Amino acid sequence: MQPKHPANSEAPSRALTDYPRPSVAVDTALLTVADRALSVVLVQSGDRPALPGTFLHEGETLRDAVLRSLRVKCGISGLEPRQLRVFDAPGRDTRGWVLSVAHLDVVPARDLTLDASLAHPTAVGSARTLPLMYDHAEIIELAVDALRAEYADRPDPRPLLPEPFTLRELQTLHEAIAGERLPRDAFRRRMEPLLTDTGELSRGTRGKPARLFRRTPDPRR
Amino acid sequence: MQPKHPANSEAPSRALTDYPRPSVAVDTALLTVADRALSVVLVQSGDRPALPGTFLHEGETLRDAVLRSLRVKCGISGLEPRQLRVFDAPGRDTRGWVLSVAHLDVVPARDLTLDASLAHPTAVGSARTLPLMYDHAEIIELAVDALRAEYADRPDPRPLLPEPFTLRELQTLHEAIAGERLPRDAFRRRMEPLLTDTGELSRGTRGKPARLFRRTPDPRR
DNA sequence: GTCGATTATCGCGCTTCCGCGCTAAATGTC
DNA sequence: GACATTTAGCGCGGAAGCGCGATAATCGAC
Structure with missing residues (x-):
């Protein structure tokens, strides 16, 4: 049975790597607007749809990992992910102990040149009826609320409209x-x-x- | 050199534990009100003051870890921590790869029966001038902003006043x-x-x- | 040239919220 | 009993924001 971590910021007699540690994933609700409604980009994960994500690699930040996952999974780059919340239910992933740091990002529909067999935008309303992996349905709701708050009193703060616009x-x-x-x-x-x-x-x-x-x-x- | 994690939600041919993983800490800005001003509880960490924190243990949630750290470090229990944000700079801790999930919690001053040699409330204004560990100064600012937003239009939402009150x-x-x-x-x-x-x-x-x-x-x- | 569609402006009445000065009530101190 | 202190309420003028109907301007389709 492995020892528990020492209290944070104590000087441990052992290396940190001697203690059980979680895998840390990043999952991103990548939102766009199509047909006058919000859509979210989904990928196929095994037999179920999911948000694009990846595990955090040593030496990178969460933002680095999000950008890497969007580039690899969706062929998208140059975005500005925003951290939402950590999902930490101990049994949320059957493969082992995994935390997920949920993110929100936004992309103009015109920049989505997706391989539809890999990633595809799905109307948020439709996504709600799908059997999404893990807590991804919850992540989508969080992201939609966060985006709505951003747009409440500022004009197109996550630039979606090409300039100039009416x-x-x-x-x-x-x-x-x-x-x-x-x-x-x-x-x-x-x-x-x-x-x-x-x-x-x-x-x-x-x-x-x-x-x-x-x-x-x-x-x- | 260790392999990198597979993409999240892919079926790996190896166990997750085969890959480098960070230690995950929780750090809490425990705020209270004393002498008509906000204070934050600090503990001594080596030779520098810090927020109370701990490493996340397997099988517990972040909230479990926060509550454990507040109980152990401050003798406080029964609180309602709120997640703020993950601090993820790769070099933020000299002992190794550590992420910190910052939290906010609030406690009435009357419930603080601290061993002053271990943990003590410090006026937020004073705390700003101290050489705090890691990114703890930033965590405090985040927490203060979050608490101010909570109090903006609801009466004492993190109950500090004993009832009834004027x-x-x-x-x-x-x-x-x-x-x-x-x-x-x-x-x-x-x-x-x-x-x-x-x-x-x-x-x-x-x-x-x-x-x-x-x-x-x-x-x- | 007419028409429908679209954008733009604006007057107006209404609602909501604010700050301030003033007044009144009720207590403990002296 | 007088006084200072504290709480409470309120009238009032002003500021800010809203929804709506009406009107005008300008374009492309026909």
């Missing part, structure tokens, strides 16, 4: 993420002050041409 | 946590609807007796 395009995106209709005037009053008017108008569209905007860089980020 | 006592507590004065009328308008008036008045105090309140159980918790 107010209407921005509102449609925000409604897809919020999962509900957003009243037009209130939305415009809240967002317009946070945007940069390019001074240009849309072209090739029916009706009065819409003004075109860019995001104003957020000093907080 | 509006003035509640306001004084919230000001200690917020670190700033809160205007009386606005505070009362925001909080009073969320409290249960006991129908009783304070006694033994100078001036008009104050009404006494209890917390109304929050359906969200």
Whole structure:
């Protein structure tokens, strides 16, 4: 029977590697917007769908591992994963003791050139009905809530819209993420002050041409 | 040189324990309020002060580990730790590869019967000037921000005040946590609807007796 | 050229929240 | 009993935000 770890920050008489340690995985709810609704990228894990993930390798950070897993599993790079929470139920993985650090990331649908036999976006509503591995359904819900909070009062903070864009395009995106209709005037009053008017108008569209905007860089980020 | 982990959720030809794994620690910013200001409980770690923590043992959850560390290091039990974030810089601990899952917990000052030579509350302002171990200064800032957010629009959600209490006592507590004065009328308008008036008045105090309140159980918790 | 579609603006009434000064009530101290 | 202290309530003016209906402008389709 192996000894238990010493208290953290005590000087142990043994090496840390003498003690039982968990494997640490990262799993990412990679969200995108397609057909005016949120989708999540799923991969096939054995016989069940799952979020893309990997085990943490020595010498890398959690973020390094997330980026590696998205590159390898989904052919995606250059993203900004955000840590959500650690899932730590002792028996969550039948192969042994595994913790998972859940992450959220966001990618424009146009950047997804997935091999559909490996990874594919699934509407969040549909994903809820699937028998996902481990606690991945819970991770998706956490991620959706976190993304909705980010989008509540900032215009497209995880840039999904190519610039420039119209107010209407921005509102449609925000409604897809919020999962509900957003009243037009209130939305415009809240967002317009946070945007940069390019001074240009849309072209090739029916009706009065819409003004075109860019995001104003957020000093907080 | 040891092999790297297989991709998460692939069926490995080797046991998970064949691969390098980190030690996982939990560190807790245990906050309390004393002298109308926030304090954090520090322990001595070698020659430097630190947050109480421990390594995660097989078969327990992070919460189990936090509770164990608070019991062993501080003689405290029955708390409700909240996960904050994982600290994962590869070189953060000179003894080897260690991740730390930072937590926040809150304890009334009256429940702290600490052996001062082991653990002692330190005003958060003072703690900022100390050479804390690892990333513990950062953990404290995260915890303070998280606690302030919890207290922003709910009355004493991490119960610190013994019941019943007066509006003035509640306001004084919230000001200690917020670190700033809160205007009386606005505070009362925001909080009073969320409290249960006991129908009783304070006694033994100078001036008009104050009404006494209890917390109304929050359906969200 | 007309029409429908689309964007944009705005006045307006309403709601919510805030800060402040003032007044009243009730207690303990002297 | 007077006084200082403390709590409590409230009127009021102001600020901020909202939803809605109405109107105007501008485009492409026909």
